[in-house]
Amino acid sequence: MSTHLYERSHVLHTRAKELMPGGVNSPVRSGKAVGAEPVTLAYGSGAWVTDVDGNQYVDYVLSWGPLVLGHAHEKVRMALHAAVDTGTSFGFPTEAENELAEFVIKAVPSMERVRFVSSGTEAVMSALRLARAASGREVILKCSGCYHGHTDSLLVSAGSGAASLGIPSSPGVGQAVASGTLVVPYNDADAVGAMFEAHPGRIAAMILEPVAGNMGLVPPQPGYLQKVRDLCTKHGVLLIFDEVMCGFRVALGGAQALYGVSPDLTCLGKVIGGGLPCAAYGGRADLMRQISPEGPVYQAGTLSGNPLAMAGGLATLRELFKPGVQEGLARNATHLAEGLAAEAARAGVPVAATSLGSMLGLFFTAGEGKQVVRWENDAARCRTDRYAVFWRSMRDHGVLLAPAQFESWFISTRHDEKEIQHTLRAARAAFAEAAKI
Numbered sequence: 001m002s003t004h005l006y007e008r009s010h011v012l013h014t015r016a017k018e019l020m021p022g023g024v025n026s027p028v029r030s031g032k033a034v035g036a037e038p039v040t041l042a043y044g045s046g047a048w049v050t051d052v053d054g055n056q057y058v059d060y061v062l063s064w065g066p067l068v069l070g071h072a073h074e075k076v077r078m079a080l081h082a083a084v085d086t087g088t089s090f091g092f093p094t095e096a097e098n099e100l101a102e103f104v105i106k107a108v109p110s111m112e113r114v115r116f117v118s119s120g121t122e123a124v125m126s127a128l129r130l131a132r133a134a135s136g137r138e139v140i141l142k143c144s145g146c147y148h149g150h151t152d153s154l155l156v157s158a159g160s161g162a163a164s165l166g167i168p169s170s171p172g173v174g175q176a177v178a179s180g181t182l183v184v185p186y187n188d189a190d191a192v193g194a195m196f197e198a199h200p201g202r203i204a205a206m207i208l209e210p211v212a213g214n215m216g217l218v219p220p221q222p223g224y225l226q227k228v229r230d231l232c233t234k235h236g237v238l239l240i241f242d243e244v245m246c247g248f249r250v251a252l253g254g255a256q257a258l259y260g261v262s263p264d265l266t267c268l269g270k271v272i273g274g275g276l277p278c279a280a281y282g283g284r285a286d287l288m289r290q291i292s293p294e295g296p297v298y299q300a301g302t303l304s305g306n307p308l309a310m311a312g313g314l315a316t317l318r319e320l321f322k323p324g325v326q327e328g329l330a331r332n333a334t335h336l337a338e339g340l341a342a343e344a345a346r347a348g349v350p351v352a353a354t355s356l357g358s359m360l361g362l363f364f365t366a367g368e369g370k371q372v373v374r375w376e377n378d379a380a381r382c383r384t385d386r387y388a389v390f391w392r393s394m395r396d397h398g399v400l401l402a403p404a405q406f407e408s409w410f411i412s413t414r415h416d417e418k419e420i421q422h423t424l425r426a427a428r429a430a431f432a433e434a435a436k437i
């Protein structure tokens, strides 16, 4: 389709590039990975968004996960209006903080105490500081391919081989900071054990996404999380589940409820704010008591527990936790994943399509058919060129996907049969395009 469809987006993006790096305030939005310019959005309603040229799309980005009720849900809007009318920030306690804290502690099995912050990055950064302080150790173990926000010490990926010491993934991350991070492949418990053996008494915490969503959707292999839990216990290493993405998505109590494995600390974000800047970390009471002012570990925030964020989060979680809602989301996600797999097979394009709760993954595999993607080396072999063609065709047919292969898809309670059928019709055309290359 011709570019005049996106003319106003193009004009705005051209201007944006003179004002902001890449014309965006977060890099993946730029569309670089799919060879496209971003569409500039004007408004959203339910499962749909409309761009500044008037094009409408079924949205599977949903603000990169938070909008589990879709755009501008009536209950969320009402709660936000009420909060706006009574003051947008105080820097003193409000009742809404108690309400959201009670909700979260009740929902997430291992959470005995919680502290609210404003972004997932901040939650992770704070949890790591606490883990270092509580253990008296310095080193953090992470999995390559797991994303934990842009905090310095975790902008590190594997070098060659599992045992490599951290190498910064970004200029500006000092070698001293990076070398305090060790990296193992995801879904490989033996590598975790080997790393613990190789660095006795040095590792403060292991952090991972219990369901990986930032390399595309890669669920844990059966038994993996329990093995990691046992290894951490044996070696005195704190286990941190980064459930910023998968919490309230794969199950109401997060991956820890789904798989019955308890971390020491948990990070939450995205859905917990319902589209407002809100995140949290929490866990065992004896650990959380070490946070200032109860304990010596300093962590603070001018806008932490912000009334709008609390209102957005509470309204969202109250709807999500109504009977049958989570089951409906999971049913629709399965239905969509199966439909996508069928359309791909029809076009002769090898893919691996999976869903878990309200998250989906679609990998354009390198030709082995319906192979299961287990960790990032599998993911890295995917046909990103095909994804780019698929993405542009889906956009042209009114479906907005994350502009990069290695991202999860999200559905909301407003993605119904109508939206799924619209998506599968678009996918039929898009897979046919992708099959040509």
Ligand SMILES: *Cc1c(COP(=O)(O)O)cnc(C)c1O
Pocket: 118, 119, 120, 121, 122, 124, 147, 148, 149, 150, 209, 213, 214, 242, 243, 244, 245, 246, 269, 270, 279
């Ligand atoms: C999005 C995400 C983060 C970072 O959250 P921000 O709010 O973008 O800082 C951290 N961890 C995981 C697993 C995420 O998906």
